[in-house]
Amino acid sequence: MDINAYIESGILELYVAGALSEKENKDVHALMQQHPEILQEVLNIEAAIVKLTASASPSDTKHILDRIKQTLGFGGKNDSKIISIAKPKYNWLTYTGWAASIILAAGLFWAMNQNKQLKYEVQTAKTQQSILEMQIADARNNLEEAHTLISVLRDENITEVPLAGQGDFANTYAKVYWDKNTQRIFLDAQGLPDPPEGKVYQVWSLKLSPLTPTSLGTIDSFTTDENKIFEIENLNESEAFGITLEPAGGSETPTMEQLYTLGVVG
Incomplete structure (x- = not known):
C-alpha cells in the first residue's frame, strides 16, 4: 500500500470532517492502527482545523505580533538573522477541497430546507384556497336557501x-x-x-x-x-x-x- 498516496488522496480530511460512510470510517480506523504515519496525519489535520477555527475568532493579537517579531529576529535589537522557511507539511489544497465539500453540504442542506418550506407554503395556500372555496359555496347555498324561504313566506298559497x-x-x-x-x-x-x-x-x-x-x-x-x-x-x-x-x-x-x-x- 502506498501510504503517501493514501494520505494525499484527501480521505483523511473527510474522515476528520465526518463525511465518510460507516464502512469507510472503519477502514480508516483500521489503517490508523496499522500505520503510524496515517495516525499522525489524522492528528495533524485535527490540529490544523483547531488552528483555523481559532484564527477565525476575534482575540487579542498583540501576543501574536510579538511572537512573529521574535521569530523574524526583530526582538527590539538591530541584529538581523537569516530566516529559514520550510515547506509546510500539510496539504492545504486538500484542506481547501475538504472545506469546499463542507460548504457544499451546508448549501445542499439549506436548499433542502428552502424547498421544504416552499412546499409547506404552497400546501398552506392550497388549503386556504380550498377553505375559501367552501365558504363561498356555503354562502351561495345559504343565499339560495334564503331566497327560497323568502319566496315561500311571500306565497299566498303556502x-x-x-x-x-x-x-x-x-x-x-x-x-x-x-x-x-x-x-x-x-x-x-x-x-x-x-x-x-x-x-x-x-x-x-x-x-x-x-x-x-x-x-x-x-x-x-x-x-x-x-x-x-x-x-x-x-x-x-x-x-x-x-x-x-x-x-x-x-x-x-x-x-x-x-x-x-x-x-x-x-
Whole structure:
C-alpha cells in the first residue's frame, strides 16, 4: 500500500470532517492502527482545523505580533538573522477541497430546507384556497336557501301551521310552512332545544280520524344547523304535524311521552 498516496488522496480530511460512510470510517480506523504515519496525519489535520477555527475568532493579537517579531529576529535589537522557511507539511489544497465539500453540504442542506418550506407554503395556500372555496359555496347555498324561504313566506298559497309545546315541553314551539304544490314543508324548529346525545327529533304527518302517524324523517343535523330551518318532503294529505324526541335512527311510531310540539292544519 502506498501510504503517501493514501494520505494525499484527501480521505483523511473527510474522515476528520465526518463525511465518510460507516464502512469507510472503519477502514480508516483500521489503517490508523496499522500505520503510524496515517495516525499522525489524522492528528495533524485535527490540529490544523483547531488552528483555523481559532484564527477565525476575534482575540487579542498583540501576543501574536510579538511572537512573529521574535521569530523574524526583530526582538527590539538591530541584529538581523537569516530566516529559514520550510515547506509546510500539510496539504492545504486538500484542506481547501475538504472545506469546499463542507460548504457544499451546508448549501445542499439549506436548499433542502428552502424547498421544504416552499412546499409547506404552497400546501398552506392550497388549503386556504380550498377553505375559501367552501365558504363561498356555503354562502351561495345559504343565499339560495334564503331566497327560497323568502319566496315561500311571500306565497299566498303556502299553509302556515304553528306547532305548540305539549305537556312537559310547553315552552317549546315550531312552525311548518306547507307548500302543497311542490309537496314539501319548511320546518322552523328554532323553538326546540338541542336534543340529548343519542336522541333525534322526528317529524310526523298525522291523519286525525283515525289517528294515523306517518314519519317524515329525523332531523339529524339539528345541532349543526344554525338557522334551524329544514326542508322536508311531504307527500301526505296531512291534517296535523307533530315532533317527537326519538332514539337515534328514529322510530316506527311516535313516542307520545316525548311529544314536544303539535299543530293542526287550519
